[in-house]
Amino acid sequence: MTTSAPLQTADARPVAYEPLSDPRLYEGVLSRRVLAFCVDFAVVLTLTAAASVVIFFLGIVTLGLAWLLYGGVFPAMAILYSGATLGGDRAATWGMRLTGLTCRLQDGTRPGFMIAAAHVVFLYVSITFLTPFVLLVGLFTQRKQLLHDLVLSTLFVDRGRLEGRGV
Template identity: 70%
Template structure:
């Protein structure tokens, strides 16, 4: 049984992204805008974590201390949920990426789902924790300005205006 519903990604025909050698405008300024977008997203996740701290504290009182076991994983959980909801959503970009005009695509042109977005943020934080300068150097050496975790997941970050034909 075939269906054309967007709920079934395999039924949606893949659309190839423009090759960077043919249209390099898709990747112009992407690295610097990604750094700015990361800073904005990091500030948002930190703010959401600060908001969640007293909520978890009350939860810990109500559960006789069991809720306090969430504290060591609070930042990570919020970062995964934030990235999964925004990067894995319809716009395929976090709030920082929207501010800088970027969008995410999988190698064949589809938008990433929640699982790829969550994996992306986990690999992002792991790679910048252990390989900070190397992660950015990889971005300077690839044609599509992909960072190390982008290469692992097959994700691309492109200029949204150019992709939609507005520029």
């Protein structure tokens, strides 16, 4: 006695709808990302200033030893801010929330803390070593991804349209 498996043809593939493939999700994303970056940069500078005051007083207590932390205070604040906000439940920094953007991975899930922290590190490294002209990559990619987005497989989309509120 033999059992046979059901026959499957090439046309019997399940067709899945990928919501992140809709081109309307990416309309106006690049210009809003620039504005979001400016807002986020101001927030990180404010956090850096606050942390610098704390480091100053710690330096007095530690006879200047804590002042060695000044060199890493901006990168630390940027990583913590991006990791906490971009890696959080809303998957957006404060600037992105203001401009109506959200981040998703290629499979549609939200990024975690590590991906969000790596995202800000790759952003600053790519801009520093490859000049800001590296941002022009976004003009030539279908989903308006920048170089660091391509490396990390992240997508930035219109939050309203993703949630079904867009026109």
